[in-house]
Amino acid sequence: MKTFASLQAMSVPRKTTLLFMILVSGMLFVGSFAHLGLSRMKYEFDILYSKYTLPMIQLESLKDVYTVNILDTLREIEGNEVGVKDGKRVIELAQELVYRSWREYKASLEIDESDWIVQIFRNWGLTPEVDKQTPTLTLKEDLIGRTEERIVRVNAILEGMFEHFEAYETEEAFALLRESLYPAIHSVNIHLSQLIHFSLEAANAGKQRTERVYVSTFEWIIMGVMIAIIVAALFAAIILQHMRSLYANLEKTVEEKTKELVALNQGLEKRVAYEIEQSRQKDEIMYRQSRLAAMGEMIGNIAHQWRQPLNALALLIQSFQTKQMHGKLDEPFVDAQVEQGMMLANSMSKTIDDFRNYFHAGREKQVFNLCENINQTVAMMRNFYAKDAIEITLTCKGDCEAFGYPNEFSQVMMNLLSNAKDALEKAQGERWIVVEIEQAGEVNCVRVIDNGGGIPATVLERMFDPYFTTKHQASGTGIGLYMSKQIIENQMHGTIRAFNTAYQFKGQDYEACAKIEIKIPTQEVPTKG
Secondary structure (H helix, E strand, O other): OOOHHHHHHHHHHHHHHHHHHHHHHHHHHHHHHHHHHHHHHHHHHHHHHHHHHHHHHHHHHHHHHHHHHHHHHHHHHOOOOOHHHHHHHHHHHHHHHHHHHHHHHHOOOOOOOOOOOHHHHHHHOHHHHHHOHHHHHHHHHHHHHHHHHHHEEEEEEHHHHHHHHOOOOHHHHHHHHHHHHHHHHHHHHHHHHHHHHHHHHHHHHHHHHHHHHHHHHHHHHHHHHHHEEEEEEEEHHHHHHHOOOHHHHHHHHHHHHHHHHHHHHHHHHHHHHHHHHHHHHHHHHHHHHHHHHHHHHHHHHHHHHHHHHHHHHHHHHHHHHHHOOOOOOOOOHHHHHHHHHHHHHHHHHHHHHHHHOOOOOOOOOEEEEHHHHHHHHHHHHHHHHHHOOOOEEEEEEEOOOEEEEEHHHHHHHHHHHHHHHHHHHOOOOOEEEEEEEEEEEEEEEEEEEEEEEEEEEEHHOOOOOOOOOOOOOOOOOOHHHHHHHHHHHHHOOOOEEEEEEEEEEOEEEEEEEEEEEEEEEOOOOEEEE
């Protein structure tokens, strides 16, 4: 009662200050506890990843190494698809990956998964050390030891097998491969699968522990909020009693606040206009960034376009050395090679100029002859392709005059021919590329056909997507066909599509051929909007 009487005797400002302090204290308590709970949950999630999820990834990587790098290589050695020396190098690299992944996996097992608060108290000596050994952990450690023994045994069998090969004891090596090595590798993969199962169980337990932390944190936060609300409501009721005595002054206060509101509205209008201007500037920045990204794609495409001419220049340079070694270096040969080299250098220079001007607003389209344009491109590449036994055939029907950018169209053709050449690398027998050009009304049609076995369905759906490539990252960027599509459709208002078809070449029928078909208008197409 005395405490309540003293509260009643307080002035309104002091009561308001006390209410504010209670609210701030309650919010600080709730915020601090929420931060503590979130930190604990984050720590649990980090442990869940570094101690359970990451080891599963490492174990899966180990299985992939044994299955893809080692087991498949051994099968290729057994089937004489790969030489023993090459196979041994691949397997040695795979063994290094195995050792590294296994060390990282074992290191992840040393991570202490105790709650970080418990770890702090343990470091201060306030909490005794707990024996973490359980039947499951003991079984897991035993499984880890047996897996490590199997890995060592596989390495020993591999060493023995290659010793047989080096001693030309092929039958003994293959016998060791079939009777000992294959079962040992399968045994390692089985043990790795069991370890992955243990990690999954541990991850599930960690998830349940995280859920418990979340539930307890949520309950404490709710409790703190309720206490703060109750105390604040009590003080608010006390203050409300005094507010009734101040009602006479409210009209004046409301009038003053109304004036302030009007001023605030005026300020808000100015702020809205300012924010609109800021948003417009942000849009402009994003537009410029998109242009910069597109220019980055152009740079990647220059590298894509230069790779083939650079290879051709390298072959030209080597031809001088070859002729010199055989004493056949004469003036006609030098003139011919220099002419071809200058043609390649000029083409590379034009590539720089073309892509440098790609986004230039003042660039103008022009009417050009498709047959001449494609013939120049094919002439520059025919000799280079002939070294890979690839025959390029060009047929043209009609005048075939188009309206657009001749240099960019040449680069599109180089992209298509280069992709056809890549598809023909694995083709057996005769290799050919046919380029057909014909005019039908106000549309020119260009078809590029090769007998490289056609385009897989999964590739056909995405081949014009940006950065999609079937090559290794070191060999392709995946922007050649994408930029070809942009040039044909956006810059020249045409269409480009790909499909598989049958084709007859020199009287012989080919069932699986890839065809890229381009259609571009013969005259300027009016721009919409």
